[in-house]
Amino acid sequence: MSTVAAISTPDGVGGISVIRISGSEAIAIAANVFRGKISPEQMESHTCCYGKIIKDGKIIDDGVLTVFREPNSYTGENVAEISCHGGRFVTRQALRAVIQAGAEPAGAGEFTKRAFLNGKMSLTQAEAVMDVISAQGEQALNSAANIREGKLFRKVKEVSDGIVKLAASLDAWVDYPEEDLPEAEPEQLMFHVEHFVGSLEKLLEGYDKGRILRQGIDTVILGKTNVGKSTLMNCLVGYDRSIVTDVKGTTRDIVEESVRLGGLTLRLSDTAGLRETSDPVEKLGIDLARKKAENAQLIIAVLDGSQELDGQDRELLELIRGRKAVIAVNKSDLPVKPDIQKLREFSPYVAVISAKNDGGLEQLEKAVEEMFLDENFDPGADCYINERQKFCVEKSLTALKETLEGIRGGITPDCTAVSLEQAVGPLLDLTGERVSDTVVAQIFSDFCVGK
């Protein structure tokens, strides 16, 4: 494999940037661009050295070189890491120097791919690295780290081992008819299979929670016109994202933004105010808002607290009944008119806020956390699975449910054994214990540059 290099810290962020070089020539290439007290070729593994970074014979920066020798490195190959002084320009110059010296630019996810190929990490660990890189917020980072430590791996393995064991007991009974082995009772088989189904379904629940952590909560702000939806959005975002005017119907399309609220990320959509209108463009916007609301994970229903509820407000409240929603009673700087107790019939979460003055936002935060970070939601203890993993778990679940159906219908044990094996396969795909020729490609196409 060739020697590759990339900037492995976020582009232009932070005081220090790191250029990672990996491959058999990594250290020789580093020696070409880095002059320190000791020649990089002489450096022992896991040592670092201060020195100058050279490009075209000129010093472009000073920094620190760290050397890892194979196989004891992240990728399992020789690795050299040059830390330089951040800044987009300097860092790019340094990378260019490294490439001039013979390294190839690393492809997406290349370092992690090499680590996986060199047996340095399992498939689930490799995927978790990707999630760490793109993790939003502390909660997600914890959960991603758990997967990398092998937590998901262990949980899935528990189930797949269980299925293998059950299939093996069936096989033994079939293969040794003369050994007086206990008969495989359908009830008992079903009991075990149901247990596996339960475990996998729990993992699937983790998918939704995991998505919330990784990608944020799909949130839509709804309300009739001019109750302060855009003001609330701007207040959450921290700057004017939506155009705020006194003219009703200013927001016609959907404005989207990710914001942090407590430990969670909300993917906010501000929408057109709900009202009867003859303006075809505004009507389109309102339809879009309703549609958005149907698929959202969270609705923030904004009411104007200075006004009595009218028909449109009631319509909105009916819309959120039974959904995950916070009723934000805005304009708390003015006397609050609606009956808060009555509002709770539509959603238990009511926050009285003043979007204009950033007032009452903590109530909103508390409501959202209560809704999404329930008692069982412990990012330290649970693992949250991603899209590919979910696909594998679902495939396995389908096979297990077919197994159950088969046993109930009186199918013969040879078929039960086959459908059990059918359930194990996808789990082995998930953990990377079995490789089909497509799975590797599929995973690595998802990786972002760098690590």
Add this chain to the structure above:
Amino acid sequence: MGLMGETGETLENYDVVVVGAGHAGVEAALACARLGVRTALFTISLDVIANMPCNPSIGGTAKGHLVREIDALGGEMGKAADRTFLQSRVLNRGKGPAVHSLRVQADRVRYHDYMKRAVESEKNLDLRQGEVTEVLADGKTVCGVRTRLGAEFSAKAVIIATGTYLKGRIHVGGNSYESGPDNVMPAGKLSESLAALGVELRRFKTGTPARVHRRSIDFSKLEEQHGDSSIIPFSFDQSGEKLENKVICYVAYTNSETHRVIRENIGRSAMYGGQIHGVGPRYCPSIEDKIMRFADKPRHQLFIEPMGLDTDEMYLQGMSTSLPEDVQIEFLRTIEGLENVEIMRSAYAIEYDCCDPTQLLPTLEFKEIKGLFGAGQFNGTSGYEEAAAQGLIAGINAAAAVKGGKPLVLDRASSYIGTLIDDLVTKGCTDPYRMMTSRSEYRLLLRQDNADMRLTPTGHEIGLISEERYQRFLAKKAAIEAELARIRKVSVSPGEEMASYLKSVGTEPITVGCKLWQLLKRPQTSYRGLGFADPERPELSDDVAEQVELTIKYEGYIDIQLRQVEAMRKLEKKLLPPDVDYSLIRGLRLEAAEKLNKIKPLNVGQASRISGVNPADVSVLLVWLGRKGG
């Protein structure tokens, strides 16, 4: 090179020499001779051809499948068993068609007689008594054999099928002596010759229970076990001869007293006492093994089976042991019905030399020694059926090598034979390898009932299935397809007769009309049973009806398996060059590179099944192949 006998005379020139006339050697020699190459079959004694020194039985789980596959390819074992069996049963009847397993109790002497006659009457085949002590080679190419008497025979291919004879050593308690099975002379010198050629040898062991006298058994205390009333033969090539059970077998049980005797004397077992260095079969444990390893099991089953019609010897299936004779008699007499039992032949363990099968290609030829083939227990397996299957394949491929024809490699999805050989040459074995249905990932496809559908065309193409038999096969196939096409169109409606049938087999009634095949899919119904609702149905033989029923009933599961086969064959199609040095491929772990260099897999599929090659290594191979543009 001059080929000289001891007296200076030139002895015979052969195409193929087969060493050993057990179950592997006989199939190998018959296949070679029938494929038209001049063949010699050497045996230490003409009186032990196709001997059954252990259980006088053919078939059983997965082994029955092997016998039917051997038959479909044109081998002899199934026919021999059909002609000489004493009792026939299908095991696992309630567990589904994939694992139905035909097993017969065979007459040991008559089976031997049948096979000896089959070998003798084959033109192109010379049967010779003599111990082969040396394989002659010109560099790394085999050119003949030398016998103990100094005679040389030329050969373009040599098949080693030495069973448990090679440096055989029998152990009974603390006693041991050099011997082949059943106290026949062992083979000694050949080991050194093979080692000198570069064959890696190892020690395995196996064991057999005591044979006891019929008159010393109290049958009134034992459960009887009868054969099936309707007998299914092994061979698809039926002469129409009436098949019937001739004997009854018996079931007995060990008890806590038996276990006590064994436990108290465990130190005197050759295996536990440390006299035996060979590795024994995990899947066919001795009684002391069963008792020590499964201490909480209150009893073990044993079967008491006649050895033949012309003898009073009885075989005690399940009681294999290497305990001394006095302990053997003591523990056997604790068993109800055996209180006064008399032993005629004592149980013993036997150690022998065999090869590491990962040195073999899937054709069963040694990778490094041209023209040298291995088959049977010599390749590390246990069991007559496993041996015969390999013998047949080694014979077919030796003949192909001599004639310059295409080798035969069966893949895992085609047969248990293919699975067996792939396991052997890819994974190797650390203890005697026994075939089991669970070793096949495609067992709903590899049923014993469809072995002919799967393999007869191959047998015909090779030249071991006659044109006449092939035409009969094609007719059967056409009948199955026609009936499948017809039955898909048949509709049925609810009614009194339908309701009472469905109720009688224990399944839900129908309320609206449906297709007949939909009803046939229910596990409880049968093709014959639904005959009343299908008046247009043609007259069909049982085996055609069976295929129709199973094809429809298991369609969904069969489809699943077919998809798995497709996925497997995708990796199987990614060929690996035979001359690649895996240590030069970057990213492969050292262990994987070593294993790959040793096994030299033909394709990525085979590579992925090597133990020590993990999925990450397989992805490295795929990446490497992709870069090569392969």
